[in-house]
Amino acid sequence: xxxxxxxxxxxxxxxxxxxxxxxxxxxxxxxxxxxxxxxxxxxxxxxxxxxxxxxxxxxxxxxxxxxxxxxxxxxxxxxxxxxxxxxxxxxxxxxxxxxxxxxxxxxxxxxxxxxxxxxxxxxxxxxxxxxxxxxxxxxxxxxxxxxxxxxxxxxxxxxxxxxxxxxxxxxxxxxxxxxxxxxxxxxxxxxxxxxxxxxxxxxxxxxxxxxxxxxxxxxxxxxxxxxxxxxxxxxxxxxxxxxxxxxxxxxxxxxxxxxxxxxxxxxxxxxxxxxxxxxxxxxxxxxxxxxxxxxxxxxxx
Numbered sequence: 001x002x003x004x005x006x007x008x009x010x011x012x013x014x015x016x017x018x019x020x021x022x023x024x025x026x027x028x029x030x031x032x033x034x035x036x037x038x039x040x041x042x043x044x045x046x047x048x049x050x051x052x053x054x055x056x057x058x059x060x061x062x063x064x065x066x067x068x069x070x071x072x073x074x075x076x077x078x079x080x081x082x083x084x085x086x087x088x089x090x091x092x093x094x095x096x097x098x099x100x101x102x103x104x105x106x107x108x109x110x111x112x113x114x115x116x117x118x119x120x121x122x123x124x125x126x127x128x129x130x131x132x133x134x135x136x137x138x139x140x141x142x143x144x145x146x147x148x149x150x151x152x153x154x155x156x157x158x159x160x161x162x163x164x165x166x167x168x169x170x171x172x173x174x175x176x177x178x179x180x181x182x183x184x185x186x187x188x189x190x191x192x193x194x195x196x197x198x199x200x201x202x203x204x205x206x207x208x209x210x211x212x213x214x215x216x217x218x219x220x221x222x223x224x225x226x227x228x229x230x231x232x233x234x235x236x237x238x239x240x241x242x243x244x245x246x247x248x249x250x251x252x253x254x255x256x257x258x259x260x261x262x263x264x265x266x267x268x269x270x271x272x273x274x275x276x277x278x279x280x281x282x283x284x285x286x287x288x289x290x291x292x293x294x295x296x297x298x299x300x301x
Contacts, residue, residue, distance in 0.1 A: 013245030017252060021263050029215040029267035037214035038275060044207035045279035048200045049076055055120060055196040056096075060113040062183045065102060075099060077283035084242040084277060093118060116183055122236075124197025125229045128205065132225020204232060211275055212268035217260050227254045231269065244273055 053076040057069055075096050082092030093114050101110035184190040208231065209224045219228070234250035235243030248269035255265030 009239040009245065011245075013249055017245075017248055017266055021252065021266060022261075025261065025263040026267055029263060030270065032216070033214045033271060035214075037210045038271070038278075041207040041210035041214070041272070041275045042279045044203045044210065045276060046282065048203035048207070049073070049080065049279070051196050051200045051203070052076060052117070052121065055193060055200070056113065056117040058189070058193060058196075059117045059120070059183050060100065060110065062185060062189070063109040063113050063179075065100060065109050065113060067100060074283075077280060081280050081283045084280065086241070112179060116179070120193060120197045121200060122233075124194075124199075124201040125204070125232065127194075127198055128201045128225055129229040132222055136222045136226055201229075205229065207275065208232065208268065208272050211271040212264070215264065215267040215271055217255070217264040217268060219258070223258050227257065230254055231265075242273065242276070247273065 050073060053073040054069060056076060057067065057072040060067065060072075079092035079096040082095060083090065084092075086092065097111040097114040098107065100113070101107035184193065205224050205228045208228045209219045212219050231247060231250045231254055234246040237246045240246050248266045251265030251269040252262040253265070255268070256262060
C-alpha cells in the first residue's frame with residue numbers, strides 16, 4: 001500500500017508539473033544540455049560519496065564498530081543505489097546498517113552510526129545554507145531575490161535554530177545527547193566531522209549548480225548556497241522514489257525567486273536526478289566484489 005501511494009504521488013507530481021509549465025521550453029533545455037557541466041556535476045557527487053563514506057566510518061568507530069574505508073565506500077555506493085531505485089529513500093541505509101553490524105551480536109551501534117551519519121549530512125546542508133543566508137543579509141544585492149523574501153527565509157531559519165537550541169537544552173543528559181557526545185569525544189574529531197559534512201554539502205550544491213548551468217541557468221554563489229538546500233531538502237519527503245517529483249516541484253517554485261523560469265528549475269532538477277544515477281555507476285563492479293575489511297566489534301571508547 002505504501003509503495004503504491006508513493007508511486008501515485010510521484011506520478012501525480014510529475015503530471016502536474018508537465019501540465020502547468022511550457023513543455024516545449026523544458027524539452028529545449030534538456031535537449032541542449034552542455035556535457036562538460038554534466039561531467040563536473042558527476043565528479044562532484046562521486047567526491048561527495050567518498051567524503052560521506054569516511055564520515056560514516058568515523059562515526060561507527062566512535063560507537064565501537066570498525067571497518068576499512070574501501071569497504072565503507074563500497075557499502076555507501078550500494079546503499080545509494082538502493083535508495084535511488086526503491087521508494088522512501090532510506091531502504092539502502094537500512095541495508096547498510098544491517099551489513100555493517102559485526103557478526104550476529106548487538107546491531108544497535110551499527111544502526112545508530114548510520115542514523116547519526118545521515119543526520120550529520122542534513123546539519124551540514126543547513127550550516128551551508130545559514131552561511132549563505134548570512135552573507136545575503138549583510139551584503140546588499142548579494143542575492144538576486146526580493147529583500148522581503150530573504151528576510152522571511154532568515155526569520156524561518158532563526159526560528160529553526162531557536163527550536164533546535166531549545167530541544168538540545170531539554171534533551172541534555174538524555175540518551176540521544178549522550179550518544180552524540182560519544183561520536184564527538186574530542187574537539188579534533190568534531191572539527192573533522194564538521195569539515196566532512198560541510199564539504200559534502202558544498203559538493204552536493206555545486207553538483208546541482210552545475211546541472212543548472214548545463215541546462216542554461218547560471219546560479220551565483222549566494223543564490224546557490226541559500227536556495228539549492230531548499231530544493232534538495234524536498235527530496236527528504238517520504239512519499240517519493242529517489243526524490244523525483246518533489247525535487248523538480250521545489251525547483252519550479254524556487255527558481256522564479258531569482259528571475260529564472262519554472263521550466264529552468266524543473267530542467268535542472270531532472271538533470272540532477274539523472275546525474276545522481278550516473279554517479280552511481282562505479283557501484284556496478286562492486287556488486288561482484290566482496291572486498292576485505294568487513295565490520296568487527298571494537299572496545300567502546
